[in-house]
Amino acid sequence: MLEYAKKILSKVSFDKHLFKRELHKFLQNTTDENQKSELKNWVRGEFNHQHPETIRDAFDNNQRQPIA
Numbered sequence: 001m002l003e004y005a006k007k008i009l010s011k012v013s014f015d016k017h018l019f020k021r022e023l024h025k026f027l028q029n030t031t032d033e034n035q036k037s038e039l040k041n042w043v044r045g046e047f048n049h050q051h052p053e054t055i056r057d058a059f060d061n062n063q064r065q066p067i068a
Contacts, residue, residue, distance in 0.1 A: 001026075002035045006042060013047055020054045027062045036062070 005026040012018035023043065030036060040059050048055060 001030060002039060005039055009043065009047070013050060016051060016054060019047070019051055020058065023054070023058045027058060 005022075008022050009019060009026075012022055026039065027036060040055075043055055
């Protein structure tokens with residue numbers, strides 16, 4: 001699933017809204033904290049220059065949500 005998320009995020013990175021939606025979708029649909037952490041590192045390395053606020057907000061909001 002992580003490789004799929006990377007592929008999708010790479011393809012939609014040109015559009016801030018699509019990027020945000022797909023990043024949030026992945027974070028909501030995975031419970032594996034290792035995958036979330038790996039994605040966070042990858043996203044920051046690849047797209048932080050392009051979408052810094054979106055990335056920060058996505059991961060900050062994800063950490064505040066209670067685990068079901």
